[in-house]
Amino acid sequence: MSSPPPEFSTGASSPQLRSDPSTPATEPEDPLESIENDDDQYVLVTGGLGFIGSHTSLELLKAGYNIIIVDNLSNSYRDVFSRILTAANIHYDRIGLPCPKAELCCADYQDISGMGLLLAQYTLRTPNAVPRSKITGVIHFAAFKAVADSIKYPLKYYQNNVRGLIDLLSLLDDHGIKSFIFSSSAAVYGTLADGTPRLREENCVHERIAYEAEDGGEVHVEPGCTGITNPYGRSKWFGEAILSDVCKSDPSWTVLCLRYFNPIGCDESGLLGEDPRDSASNLFPAAVRALTGQSPELCIYGTDWDTRDGSAVRDFIHITDLARGHVATLSAAQEGRITGSFRTFNLGTGTGHSVMEVVQALEAVSDLEIPVRIVGRRPGDVGSCVATPDRAEKELGWKTEKSLQDACEDLWNYLRIDKAQLTSY
Template sequence: MGKILVTGGTGFIGSHTAVELISAGYDVILADDFSNSNPKILTQLETITGKKPEFIEIDLCDEAKVKELVAQHPEITGVIHFAAFKAVGESVQQPLKYYRNNFYSLINLITAFKGKIDLVFSSSCTVYGQPDKLPVTEDAPVKKAESPYGNTKQIAEEMLTDTCAVTPDLKVISLRYFNPVGAHASSLIGELPIGVPQNLVPFITQSAIGKRGPITVYGNDYNTPDGSAIRDYIHVVDLAKAHVAAIKRLETKKAEGNYEVFNLGTGKGSSVLEIIQAFESSTGEKLNYTIGARREGDVEQVWGDVTKSSAQLGWTAELDVNEMMLSAWNWEKYLKDNPF
C-alpha cells in the first residue's frame, strides 16, 4: 500500500476517511489549512486510531507550497481530495470565493504531481440539479447548477475528464455523494461547522442542545408528500468507507478507463420533516421548528441510484437514518462537555 494524501483531512468527511484508511492499513498524510476545521481533530484521530497521523498545514491554493509538499513526499501514491468550500447558501452570496478556492486547489494538486497520481475527487449530487427522473443515475444529464458551489463541482469534473483524456497516468474516480450526516461511533469526531451551520443536521443538534434557536424548514410547498424538500442522507462513516473502496479500485487497476463516476447514497430520500421526526424518535428530544420560505439554490428533491457503486466498488451504505441522527446527537453532547 502506498501513502495516501487526504486534503481537507481534518474536515468532517476527511477526518472520518482518515480513520477508515488507517483501519484498512494505509499510511496517511493529512493536509488542511483549518479554514473550516479545528486542530484538535488531530488529537481525536490519534485517540481513535492509536496512531498519530502525519499532518501538513497548507493552503492548497498556494501553488509553490503544493509543489513543495509533493516534492518532499515522493512516497504518495494516491490523493483523496476533499479540500473545498461547500456551503450552498454562502456560495450564492460569495461566488468568487468558491471559484477561486475550489478550482485553484485542484489544479495545483494535479500540476504538482505532473498528472501521475491516483485521485479520488469529492464531487456532489448537486451536479444533477433537479433531475428529470428519480432515483438519479450516473448517466443522468448534468444540468445547469443551482448554485456556484454546485457549479464548481460540475466544472471540476469537466476539468478532470478533459485532463484524463490526454493524461494516461492520471487515474480519477469522482464520487458524487448526497447528504453526509452523523458522526463516528466514538463521538470523538463529527461535523464541526464554524459559525451558524449551513446544513440541516448540525443546526438540528445545535438547536436541540440550546445553542441555536428554532429550526427553519425552508419551504413546505414543494411537490413532495409532506411539502418539504427531499434529500438522500448518508452516514459519514459509510461514506468514508466508500473512499477507501475507491482508492483500492484505482490501486488494483480495476477501473474501467482512467475516469469513473459513482453515486454514493442510500438509494432513498428523506424529507426535512422526516429527518426532524427521525431525530426526535431516535434521541427522545423534542425539536422546535418553524416553516420558512424556500431557500435560494435548493432543489426540490433528489436521491441516488447506487446500483453501480454497489456492483463495481463493492460498497453499500449500511447505517440508517436513525443511526445517523443518534450519532450526530451523541457528538453534539460530547462537544458540550468538551468544547473545541
C-alpha cells in the same frame, strides 16, 4: 475567507516546517532523514480535518493506509487530528496491531510552493533511478461547499474549488502522482433531481454516451449539465469536466469523482463529528444547534414541495458509510478494477427521507423537541434528490450499511460525549 499562515507538520524539520507526528512520544531525532529512508506508501488527504475528510482519514487508517493530511484550519480545528489518532489507536489496540502512520500539514492546499516542498519530502531519490513519490493517491476534500455562500460569493468558490484544483493537478503531475479521488456532489445533477425519482451517473456526463434504460430502451446523452442552481454545484461540475479532460489527454491518470448526496451522523466512537468554524447551513448541524439551544429554532425551507409531507426529500447517507466509500474507491483504483481512467460514482443510499422525517428521528433519539419555523424556499434548492447507487456497489464492492436511525443515535452519542458542544437543555 482568510486562512491561517501555513504551518507544515509533515514529520520533517526545517526552518519552514514543524513536526506533528502521529506518535509524538516516539518522534525521531531527525524526522527528515526518517522520511527519506522510509519506503512506506502514503495517501494524501486535502481538507482532511473537515467533516467528511476527518472520517475518511480515520477509515483509511483503520484500513491500513498511512496518511498525510493537509488542512488550513479555515473551517476546522487542529484537535480533530488528535481525535482521529485516538479513535484509530483504540481500533488497533482492540485488534492488537500497530496503527499506521499519520502526518498533519497545516497549510492551504493552494500554497503551491509549500505543497511542492511537502511533495518533495515524500519523493524517493536513489542513484540511477527515476524519482518516485511515496504518495500513491490523493483524496481531495479541500473545497468550499455552502450553497447560499456560493451564491453570495461566487468568485471565492471558483478561485478555491476550480483554480485551486487546476494548480494542484499541475503540481501532482510534476511529481508523477496520478491517482486522484475528487470530492464531488449530487449538485451536478441540477434541476434533473426534481424530475428524476433516482439519479444515476449517466444523467450527467462529460462525453457522449448511450446506456440502457430501465424499460430496456437505449438512451443517448450528450456531455453537459442541466439546470445547476448555484455556483457551488457549477464549481463541482467544472472540476469534473477538467478532470475528465485531463484523463482524455493523458490516460495514465486514474481519476474517480464521487458524487455525495447528504452526509449525516458521526463516528460511532463519539470522538468525531461535524464541528465547522462557520455555522453550517445543512440540516443536521442546524438541527443540532436548535436541539442544544445554540439557536432558537430550526428553519424548514419550504413545505410546499411535491413530496409526501411537503418538505424537501434528500438521500441521507451515514458519514461512516461515505468514508468507507472512499476507501473502497481507493482500493479499486490501486487494484486496477476501474473501467477507463475517469469514472463517476454516486455515494448514497438509494432511499430518500424528508426534512420533517429527519427532525422526528432526532427528536425520538434525544427525547427532546426541536423548535422549528417554516420559512420560504431557499435559492438554489431542489425538492428531491436521491441516488441510484448501483454502479458503486457493482464496481467498487461498496454499499451503505447504516440507517437514518444509526446516524441519529451516533450523533446523539457524540453530543453527549463532547460536553463542550452542549450549551443548554
